[in-house]
Amino acid sequence: MNDTRRAVLDALAEGPVSGPELADRLGVSRAAVWKHVDALRDAGFDVESTDAGYVVAEVPDYGAAAVEFGLDAPYRVEHHDSVASTNDRARDLAADGASDVVVVADEQTGGRGRLKRAWSSPSGGVWASLVLRPDRPPAHVPVFTLAAAVAVARACREAGAPAVIKWPNDVLVDGSERKLAGVLTEMEGEADRVSWLVVGAGVNANVDADALPPGATSVREEAGDVDRRRFLQRTLETFHELWEDPDRILPAWRELSVTLDRRVRVETATEVLEGEAVDVTFPGALVVRTADGRRTIHAGECEHLRPA
Numbered sequence: 001m002n003d004t005r006r007a008v009l010d011a012l013a014e015g016p017v018s019g020p021e022l023a024d025r026l027g028v029s030r031a032a033v034w035k036h037v038d039a040l041r042d043a044g045f046d047v048e049s050t051d052a053g054y055v056v057a058e059v060p061d062y063g064a065a066a067v068e069f070g071l072d073a074p075y076r077v078e079h080h081d082s083v084a085s086t087n088d089r090a091r092d093l094a095a096d097g098a099s100d101v102v103v104v105a106d107e108q109t110g111g112r113g114r115l116k117r118a119w120s121s122p123s124g125g126v127w128a129s130l131v132l133r134p135d136r137p138p139a140h141v142p143v144f145t146l147a148a149a150v151a152v153a154r155a156c157r158e159a160g161a162p163a164v165i166k167w168p169n170d171v172l173v174d175g176s177e178r179k180l181a182g183v184l185t186e187m188e189g190e191a192d193r194v195s196w197l198v199v200g201a202g203v204n205a206n207v208d209a210d211a212l213p214p215g216a217t218s219v220r221e222e223a224g225d226v227d228r229r230r231f232l233q234r235t236l237e238t239f240h241e242l243w244e245d246p247d248r249i250l251p252a253w254r255e256l257s258v259t260l261d262r263r264v265r266v267e268t269a270t271e272v273l274e275g276e277a278v279d280v281t282f283p284g285a286l287v288v289r290t291a292d293g294r295r296t297i298h299a300g301e302c303e304h305l306r307p308a
């Protein structure tokens with residue numbers, strides 16, 4: 001989980017590189033390079049020494065170094081076989097000042113949904129939480145939650161599962177509307193500026209449906225097992241692209257949305273509204289045309305209704 005390891009991984013991902021060249025490039029001793037390569041071998045990488053330099057012949061299926069290897073996004077990865085909640089671990093890291101770190105676990109024993117609901121997280125899923133420190137007001141944060149839903153939904157589609165998004169950020173299977181993934185964002189900040197942000201995503205990847213609550217499904221059930229390493233990389237890469245260019249988030253979300261143009265019932269903290277969902281506007285509010293006119297809803301539970 002340190003910067004030199006990441007630099008070694010990035011250099012190896014680009015092609016053969018010799019030990020002295022690596023040491024030179026990274027400004028560390030040859031012994032340090034050798035130690036890192038050795039640690040990668042211990043982590044399951046097959047690193048061959050050829051005349052042209054080190055060549056990675058095989059990457060492990062999953063794990064911190066495996067996800068960082070070839071990752072086109074500036075995040076470091078921390079992997080656990082089992083953890084209570086990756087969001088909890090990410091919050092601890094954030095409180096200690098960390099940023100741009102992804103906490104990943106094979107299994108969570110205390111996974112959380114929104115509003116203190118439990119989130120089933122058996123082994124084989126993709127349970128991940130990213131720590132960020134955006135220079136933005138808290139009011140802008142919801143748009144990045146939508147970006148996470150877009151990133152996850154696109155990765156599900158690349159894996160063959162026809163994913164769509166229900167407002168604000170449930171990832172469902174088109175047609176059956178069974179839930180494949182969810183996003184839980186948490187933050188700390190002052191009125192005008194976010195101190196840290198944790199974006200947690202839970203994807204039922206290589207999980208049997210009978211290990212999940214009713215109404216849930218998995219990538220395995222819809223499209224067969226997925227390469228979790230590639231899946232998480234693609235998710236992080238898409239998220240980072242959208243993070244860098246936030247104007248693209250809402251158009252990308254609209255394209256995947258199954259809520260727009262639908263009759264919905266939305267329960268907010270103070271009321272229940274019914275009408276047609278007509279748009280989503282910055283930073284992620286749902287616009288509903290009701291019998292009393294257009295209403296803009298910033299937070300609530302949305303239910304899709306059958307056409308009247």
Ligand code: BT5
Nearest residue numbers: 085087111112113114117119120128182183184200202216
């Ligand atoms: C969510 O909550 O959809 C957000 C889930 C976020 C989970 C990730 S995993 C990594 C990170 N670490 C955590 O501890 N959390 C995040 P919500 O919209 O409140 O949905 C919760 C409801 O979905 C539950 O009440 C169940 O009905 C249902 N549910 C529970 N586990 C599920 C699963 N694995 N798949 C689909 N639905 C599930």
